[in-house]
Amino acid sequence: VTGLRARVRLELIEEIKRLARQQLALSGASELSLRAIARDMDMASSAIYRYFESRDELLTALIIDAYEAIGEVAEQADAAHRRSSFKSRFVAIGVAAYEWARAHPAEYALIYGTPVPGYKAPDDTIGPATRLTGVLVRLLADGYANGSIAPGDGSPTPRTLRSDMGDINRTFGTNIPEPLLAHGVQAWTAMVGTISFILFGHLHSVVSDHDGYVRHVLDDIAGRTVTM
Amino acid sequence: VTGLRARVRLELIEEIKRLARQQLALSGASELSLRAIARDMDMASSAIYRYFESRDELLTALIIDAYEAIGEVAEQADAAHRRSSFKSRFVAIGVAAYEWARAHPAEYALIYGTPVPGYKAPDDTIGPATRLTGVLVRLLADGYANGSIAPGDGSPTPRTLRSDMGDINRTFGTNIPEPLLAHGVQAWTAMVGTISFILFGHLHSVVSDHDGYVRHVLDDIAGRTVTM
DNA sequence: TGTACATCAGTGAACGCGCGTTCACTGATGTAC
DNA sequence: TGTACATCAGTGAACGCGCGTTCACTGATGTAC
Numbered sequence: 001v002t003g004l005r006a007r008v009r010l011e012l013i014e015e016i017k018r019l020a021r022q023q024l025a026l027s028g029a030s031e032l033s034l035r036a037i038a039r040d041m042d043m044a045s046s047a048i049y050r051y052f053e054s055r056d057e058l059l060t061a062l063i064i065d066a067y068e069a070i071g072e073v074a075e076q077a078d079a080a081h082r083r084s085s086f087k088s089r090f091v092a093i094g095v096a097a098y099e100w101a102r103a104h105p106a107e108y109a110l111i112y113g114t115p116v117p118g119y120k121a122p123d124d125t126i127g128p129a130t131r132l133t134g135v136l137v138r139l140l141a142d143g144y145a146n147g148s149i150a151p152g153d154g155s156p157t158p159r160t161l162r163s164d165m166g167d168i169n170r171t172f173g174t175n176i177p178e179p180l181l182a183h184g185v186q187a188w189t190a191m192v193g194t195i196s197f198i199l200f201g202h203l204h205s206v207v208s209d210h211d212g213y214v215r216h217v218l219d220d221i222a223g224r225t226v227t228m
Numbered sequence: 229v230t231g232l233r234a235r236v237r238l239e240l241i242e243e244i245k246r247l248a249r250q251q252l253a254l255s256g257a258s259e260l261s262l263r264a265i266a267r268d269m270d271m272a273s274s275a276i277y278r279y280f281e282s283r284d285e286l287l288t289a290l291i292i293d294a295y296e297a298i299g300e301v302a303e304q305a306d307a308a309h310r311r312s313s314f315k316s317r318f319v320a321i322g323v324a325a326y327e328w329a330r331a332h333p334a335e336y337a338l339i340y341g342t343p344v345p346g347y348k349a350p351d352d353t354i355g356p357a358t359r360l361t362g363v364l365v366r367l368l369a370d371g372y373a374n375g376s377i378a379p380g381d382g383s384p385t386p387r388t389l390r391s392d393m394g395d396i397n398r399t400f401g402t403n404i405p406e407p408l409l410a411h412g413v414q415a416w417t418a419m420v421g422t423i424s425f426i427l428f429g430h431l432h433s434v435v436s437d438h439d440g441y442v443r444h445v446l447d448d449i450a451g452r453t454v455t456m
Numbered sequence: 457t458g459t460a461c462a463t464c465a466g467t468g469a470a471c472g473c474g475c476g477t478t479c480a481c482t483g484a485t486g487t488a489c
Numbered sequence: 490t491g492t493a494c495a496t497c498a499g500t501g502a503a504c505g506c507g508c509g510t511t512c513a514c515t516g517a518t519g520t521a522c
Contacts (some may be wrong), residue, residue, distance in 0.1 A: 005464075005518065012465095028345030030258040035508060044467050046511080051465095055509065114341030115428055117256030155447040160437040168434065185434065186422075186445055190414075192430075193421015200343055202420075206396065206413065209388040217414055219383040224452075233485065233497075240498095263475060272500050274478080279498095283476065 013051050015041065020062055024106035029116045032059065059110075059119060064128045066107040071131025073100045078135050086143040087222045093135055094191045094218040098211075101195050112196055133188065134172065140184045141174040149226050151180040180225070187221050194218075241279050243269065248290055252334035257344045260287065287338075287347060292356045294335040299359025301328045306363050314371040315450045321363055322419045322446040326439075329423050340424055361416065362400065368412045369402040371454065379408040380452050408453070415449050422446075 019040045023032055034055055038045040052058040077096035081088045101108035110116075111129070143149030157165075157179040165178040165185075176184070194217050197203050198210050207213045247268045251260055262283055266273040280286040305324035309316045329336035338344075339357070371377030385393075385407040393406040393413075404412070422445050425431050426438050435441045 003519075009465090026345075028258065028342065030256065031345060033508065034510090043465095045509085046468080047466050049510075109342040112428070112430070114256065114337040117254075117259060155444060155451055158437070158440050158444055161435065161441060161444060164435050182444075185431075186418075186448065189422050189425050189431075189445075190418045193424065194414075194417050196421065196424065197417050200340070202340070203413075203417075207389065207392050209386070212386050212388060216383060216386055216389060216410075217417075220414065223383055231486075237498090261475065262477090271498095273476085274501080275499050277477075 009051075016048065016051055016058070017061060017065065020058060021104075021107060024062070024110065025104075028106065029059065029110055034058070056119060059116065060122055060125065062107070063110055063121065063125055066104070066111045067125065067128035067131060069104070069107070070097055070100050070111070071128065071135065073097065074132050074135045078139065083142065084146060084148070086139065086146070086148050087219075087226045089139050090136075090187075090222040090226070091215065091218045093139070094195075094221075095215060097132065097191065098195050098198075098214045101199055105199055108195075108199060112192055113200070136184060136188055137168070137172045137174060137176070137181075140176055140181065141172075143226065144176050144180060149180065151177060151183055152224050154179075154183065157182045183225055187225070190221055191218065237279070244276065244279055244286070245289060245293065248286060249332075249335060252290070252338065253332075256334065257287065257338055262286070284347060287344065288350055288353065290335065291338055291349065291353055294332070294339045295353065295356035295359060297332070297335070298325055298328050298339070299356065299363065301325065302360050302363045306367065311370065312374060312376070314367065314374070314376050315447075315454045317367055318364075318415075318450040318454070319443065319446045321367070322423075322449075323443060325360065325419065326423050326426075326442045329427055333427055336423075336427060340420055341428070364412060364416055365396070365400045365402060365404070365409075368404055368409065369400075372404050372408060377408065377454050379405060379411055382407075382411065385410045411453055415453070418449055419446065 016037055019037045020032060023036060032055065034048045034052075035045040038048050041047075048058075052061070073096040074093045077092040078089050081092055083089075101112075115121075140149060161182055162178040165176075165181040168181060169175055169178075194214060198207075198214065203210070203213070244265055247265045248260060251264060251268075260283065262276045262280075263273040266276050269275075276286075280289070301324040302321045305320040306317050309320055311317075329340075343349075368377060389410050390406040393404075393409040396409060397403055397406075422442060426435075426442065431438070431441070
């Protein structure tokens with residue numbers, strides 16, 4: 001058993017983040033107030049500083065948690081399907097991300113919405129930010145190795161983009177053909193773009209069955225590259 | 229000549245909006261401060277209320293202007309191409325929207341980023357909001373009438389989505405086949421999604437030539453539906 | 457097992473700052489006769 | 490064309506509120522001997 005004090009400390013950190021997330025849901029990132037959290041906890045506002053050095057540090061913690069959370073649901077969704085059902089895996093990842101976003105819109109906005117003005121994301125956020133991406137990259141690598149995913153015929157991939165894709169392959173230790181990986185980036189963008197459009201209300205009076213629409217779009221995207 | 233007073237009034241309204249946009253660029257929508265604008269104008273903070281009833285009314289004006297502005301550059305880009313060059317028209321519209329967004333990131337974020345918490349867009353914003361959409365819908369209608377644009381083979385369009393598309397056709401007075409129009413919505417989403425991804429920094433360490441990437445993606449999107 | 461000391465959580469007052477909005481007012485500009 | 494009155498722009502003080510962060514402090518919990 002690590003010390004009681006240490007355990008209580010961790011619990012209080014969680015409590016602070018929980019209340020912060022609750023506040024975020026009501027008013028958005030830029031209104032996040034340490035004083036309001038302290039009030040909710042019946043503490044002096046200065047007490048928060050025993051747990052977070054500043055407002056920005058709390059924001060960073062929330063951002064990291066959000067990236068991890070959406071990455072985790074994506075991993076789980078992926079893991080729940082047969083390895084060789086590439087299309088199902090892709091759709092499941094997208095649906096999981098969408099459902100998480102719908103359940104936690106403020107946290108989703110924190111990571112995929114307008115960057116918080118004046119807030120510079122520190123390096124600790126980079127790792128968690130790539131967790132969702134990683135799931136998609138590995139899916140693509142699997143499908144390519146299996147012969148089930150092949151680059152469709154789009155416009156030829158520009159040179160600089162090819163070299164960017166080479167870097168990504170090196171980062172993830174994969175060996176996906178550059179045009180295919182570039183397609184993957186587009187698929188990822190379309191996936192998140194669709195989720196954002198729905199959450200931010202741009203399809204409000206355009207599409208009535210949001211859940212069905214997301215599924216349909218994911219199907220379409222997958223169908224463009226996955227052969228089997 | 230309409231009265232001098234009325235002319236000065238309009239100029240001051242423009243000046244207020246100009247300073248508001250400048251402030252937006254530095255700090256984002258939720259920090260927009262009437263007092264700061266008044267300071268920039270060497271006026272009493274209360275004087276602003278002669279021109280805008282409240283902070284929200286100013287925000288609304290900025291949102292409307294932004295929708296109009298991005299819609300206008302899209303219209304102009306579209307108009308600059310041969311009517312029958314559907315692919316060029318689509319790419320030009322997307323590039324124009326992207327360039328406007330790059331030149332006015334804060335205003336772009338105002339309309340396509342996280343909704344401002346607690347702000348409910350009034351009905352006056354609906355018209356301007358559909359200006360960009362209208363350009364794309366007309367492009368699609370033209371191309372279909374011409375026989376140059378045909379629905380690609382994606383997954384079948386769900387029933388409720390088809391009926392939504394019927395509503396859009398009625399709104400714009402067009403007669404685009406529902407599956408094709410549904411594809412158009414996806415193209416629109418992918419276009420804006422890509423612009424947002426770049427502006428909000430998600431492709432920062434992924435793609436190095438942003439302008440080239442946008443063009444490439446637009447090419448690809450257009451290639452998926454346009455036959456000629 | 458008991459005691460002395462160091463560590464840590466939490467307090468409450470204060471600093472210095474910002475904001476939106478209202479209100480009674482002054483003085484200049486436009487309008488009707 | 491000149492005068493009387495209504496309209497409007499702009500002022501400055503005030504209300505009531507919020508915030509992040511610092512600092513000297515008390516008192517409880519853990520640790521080393």
